[in-house]
Amino acid sequence: MKNNLSKTNVIMLASLMGLGMMFSCNTKTMKKVEPAINSANMDTTVNPGDDFFRYANGNWMKNNPIPAEYSIFGSFEALKEENNKQLRGIMEDALADKNAKVGSLTQKIADFYATGMDSAAIEKTGIKAIQTELDKIDGIKTTADLIKLVGYLHTSGINSLFNFGSGQDDKNSEKVIAQLYQGGLGLPDRDYYTSNDKRSQEIRKEYVNHVGNTFALAGATKDQAEKNATVVMAIETQLAQASSTRLELRDPIKNYNKTDLAGLKKVAAQFDWDAYFATVGLKATNEINIGQPKFFAEMAKMTTTVPIDNWKLYLKWHVLHGASPYLSSAFVKEQFGFYSMMLSGIKEMKPRWKRVLNTTSYSLGEAVGQIYVEKYFPATSKKRMLELVNNLKDALKSRIEKLTWMGEATKKEAMAKLATMNIKVGYPDKWIDYSTLNITKDSYYQNIMASSRFDFARDLNKIGKPVDRLDWGMTPQTVNAYYSPNMNEIVFPAAILQPPFFFPDGDDAVNYGAIGVVIGHEMTHGFDDQGRLYDKVGNLRNWWTKDDSTNFAKQTQVLVQEFNAFKMLDSLHVNGELTLGENIADIGGLTVAYVALQKASEGKDANTKIDGFTADQRFFLAYAQVWRGNTRDKELMRRLKEDVHSPKEARVNGQVYNIPAFYKAFNIKTTDKRYKPDSERPVIW
């Protein structure tokens, strides 16, 4: 339901796909303190030179089969489950606080959560919850009405036709401008509409069924519902055909097409932009970036060629689609059946409290975040983390100095970029002010709409103004991290600063191997195939000599081929180009964190063992266990198509055999299955 366009230029450590899927686990078994490296989680019958992923994680994977509510389950998901319990405590404390003043954060959290948990009221209201939106759509008579309604839906966080929001100007990062981005599809990627492989055909068929079923639940006859679904599918297919591929979307230069209102009217002539911007309330229209001009040209044309009655069905579908998770159980189940079961292979819906918890924690992100960090984030973690980040910065600096493939002029720019890279740890210094957001005891859906409108207005208000450097693109309670190329900053929310990512009392080896690599990964994003196109102030500007660009492409091509060859599920392969940025960040993160560990360990005996492993072994084992986990086949197929991150297994087995120190740490022999001669190991950062 949220327009998160302003966050599109944020590069995450791990995909947030499927974040909505939670499970409950046994508190007692999860609570016991484990050693940072627990050999019981490993499978020592596997030769580390053949399959390090399974050597390090084999028993954990056997002992942690994917819960029915999940499509993927590993370190991230297990930690999210732990966080869920803490967040549930926050919700319940808010509910129990009888002295909470109207308008206070406690009142807002309590009422939001309570209306979501009131399943009786939600069942009773049924589809009436979205009657206002449906009636408005029924009232559309002309193209002008259609455009106004799309604007209205956008202000309410309901996706349709395209995306609109704020974002830093790629060539003047000090300033926030209006951004238009392709969108309007119900399936997660344009390729599902255009590919002819068996799985895509099957997904299309099931999608049309799902759209039809949803119309039937909303009151259409079976016959009419089927016809409606065909209409929706035809419109979306046309939009998909004009949409850029994921690979094209990774190219910042292709997606930077700044113009003014007159320029936009030329690109997408048939769409009444004056009416649209007036509806959403945008005043500063002198600078607009059209992410994908081809898409907007086609979309605009379609508003005059597709019959109005067809558009009405399309918009109704998107209102139903956006609202389904918050409507009566028939809608919730229907949507779960397609998006979770069919697309991801999930077996069971998670309990209501987890779904409502997620929505509350997302909608009132920094309100919940404030309480979360106060209760659960120790100040000492922030201090240790900042030390680690600074050591990683030093290590990357020394790597850049020593690079043989890069010339002095480019090195100077790279080091200036690294030196100015900003660091955010834990939580924002300035919280979002929720005082104008009205949350009541009346209706779950209305609370969600109020929160979406609040977010939209906040986002809109940024356009035409200088960027607010105190803004965060993730909430503190998110188990993830990111790099922002426009801000040139790395951000680590409080929730990821816990085992098995960060061990507050752990030795250097495990901390550098886990969170150290995460830090190095995010830093390297500033220098991956996309990040390297931005300079130290976050502007899209070429600071590379021609030779160095060529050398960079040569080195990264080795990585592309390596991952292209990585086989999953017998016949599917990782897409080396789509995942290149993430793979560069992983190899960079490993390399730099290892250098930093060597510096931190100066004067210490490298052969001292903890839990039976040397420091170097613990470093690589800690890295591998960050990516431990099992994935359902359907989810894996989906991610191979949609995710810019490589699968967990590839993030380990595709990387450690590139690192010279790994060979020494585990005594890897030339006869081992994954042994790679020196000449085949890429050296990037």
Ligand SMILES: [Zn+2]
């Ligand atoms: Zn990343």
